[in-house]
Amino acid sequence: MRLSIYTYWSFLVILFLVGCKEKHEVKPATFSLMLTGEESKSWRQSSFTFIFNDEEVDDINANVIYGIPDCALDDEYIFFRDGKQLEVRDGNDKCEPGEDDLLFRTSWDIVNANATLFIGGNDFVLSGLTENELIYGFRDTLVLPIGDKTFWEFPGIAQWVYKPVN
Numbered sequence: 001m002r003l004s005i006y007t008y009w010s011f012l013v014i015l016f017l018v019g020c021k022e023k024h025e026v027k028p029a030t031f032s033l034m035l036t037g038e039e040s041k042s043w044r045q046s047s048f049t050f051i052f053n054d055e056e057v058d059d060i061n062a063n064v065i066y067g068i069p070d071c072a073l074d075d076e077y078i079f080f081r082d083g084k085q086l087e088v089r090d091g092n093d094k095c096e097p098g099e100d101d102l103l104f105r106t107s108w109d110i111v112n113a114n115a116t117l118f119i120g121g122n123d124f125v126l127s128g129l130t131e132n133e134l135i136y137g138f139r140d141t142l143v144l145p146i147g148d149k150t151f152w153e154f155p156g157i158a159q160w161v162y163k164p165v166n
Contacts (some may be wrong), residue, residue, distance in 0.1 A: 042165035071095040
């Protein structure tokens with residue numbers, strides 16, 4: 001029995017495909033890997049700014065607006081890959097002397113499709129994430145009372161910038 005050229009080539013292609021198995025190695029998502037490193041990664045706030053939607057209004061220090069004390073500005077945020085856990089530890093400038101370094105522990109997650117960072121049940125707008133910078137925030141409107149019944153509203157985003165701890 002003689003094989004047609006089509007059958008012969010089909011047979012060779014099948015042999016080639018069966019013989020060339022590619023090993024699939026499961027790798028963690030690149031985005032979350034930048035946040036956690038291989039096991040964990042520590043971050044510290046470098047700025048917290050309220051950025052107004054109106055370009056005529058200058059950005060302002062959001063730590064003042066939201067009442068964040070200076071002693072909390074050096075806290076360390078440690079993102080763990082295993083179990084997607086986040087620990088916040090007190091920095092050198094302690095708000096209450098003698099307290100435990102672990103301030104709280106919660107969970108985190110990233111949803112790449114809509115650039116959202118979930119921390120402890122709250123969702124934040126993830127504006128940027130690289131090996132050297134984490135930027136996230138939330139939309140808010142600052143309200144300034146003028147007189148008894150008039151208010152000025154200033155919409156914008158309160159945005160944190162974090163840098164890795166060396």
